[in-house]
Amino acid sequence: MMGPRDQRLRTDYERMLRLQGATSRMTFRHERRRPGNGAPDWYSVTFRCKGIEQVRGDDPQYRREHVCEITLSLEYPDLAPLITWVTPVWHPNISAPNVCINAHAWDPTRFLDDTVVMLYDMARYAQLHDQSDRPPYPYDLAAATWCRRYRAAHPGCFPLDQPLQQGLVARHQQERVATVRVVRADEGDAAEAVARPAQPVVRLLPPRREDGGRAPGP
Numbered sequence: 001m002m003g004p005r006d007q008r009l010r011t012d013y014e015r016m017l018r019l020q021g022a023t024s025r026m027t028f029r030h031e032r033r034r035p036g037n038g039a040p041d042w043y044s045v046t047f048r049c050k051g052i053e054q055v056r057g058d059d060p061q062y063r064r065e066h067v068c069e070i071t072l073s074l075e076y077p078d079l080a081p082l083i084t085w086v087t088p089v090w091h092p093n094i095s096a097p098n099v100c101i102n103a104h105a106w107d108p109t110r111f112l113d114d115t116v117v118m119l120y121d122m123a124r125y126a127q128l129h130d131q132s133d134r135p136p137y138p139y140d141l142a143a144a145t146w147c148r149r150y151r152a153a154h155p156g157c158f159p160l161d162q163p164l165q166q167g168l169v170a171r172h173q174q175e176r177v178a179t180v181r182v183v184r185a186d187e188g189d190a191a192e193a194v195a196r197p198a199q200p201v202v203r204l205l206p207p208r209r210e211d212g213g214r215a216p217g218p
Helices: 004-022 112-123 141-153 164-186 189-195
Strands: 026-031 042-047 051-056 059-063 066-071 082-085
Touching: 004 026, 004 112, 026 112, 042 112, 066 112, 112 164
Parallel strands: none
Antiparallel strands: 026 042, 042 066, 051 059, 066 082
């Protein structure tokens, strides 16, 4: 019989599978690194969205693929997951390999897919905190200083890419179109029942404001 932690790991894995199956913007690999029933406790997640890897002068240099690793300790979900950012990144709340997800305010009811959506939003500059005079404080002060200056000079410059939710909506619309075409060709209710795809159930964080809104702190 699975204990509470293994049950949670299994639920997180199933939710990650649904999220991956519902969008082309995120994929992951996984391993089980500690004794247990086999549910993963380590993930390597790849995001495909426009982000910033460095700046030259004051000009951002973009990249469109980002990789981070997520380790779920023996204390998870009571304690927040450990996030390691692998690819080059320039962000006020990331000082690679360390990522600030406001661990002191961690909520154990937040599932892993919720955290992954938050990380995706950080990669595309939809979630950030660049104010150094109030918490949650920036992790990379140089990136925060640049970010404040760049936002002031380029209003509306962030976010840099579409939200993950938009990708999910587009996929669902394509599935509905495919279903209608099959039903019209076969002209039967039974064909509709077979053709209709199962809709993934994905819990997503609410989108952040374009000015950065509330963002994670160290």
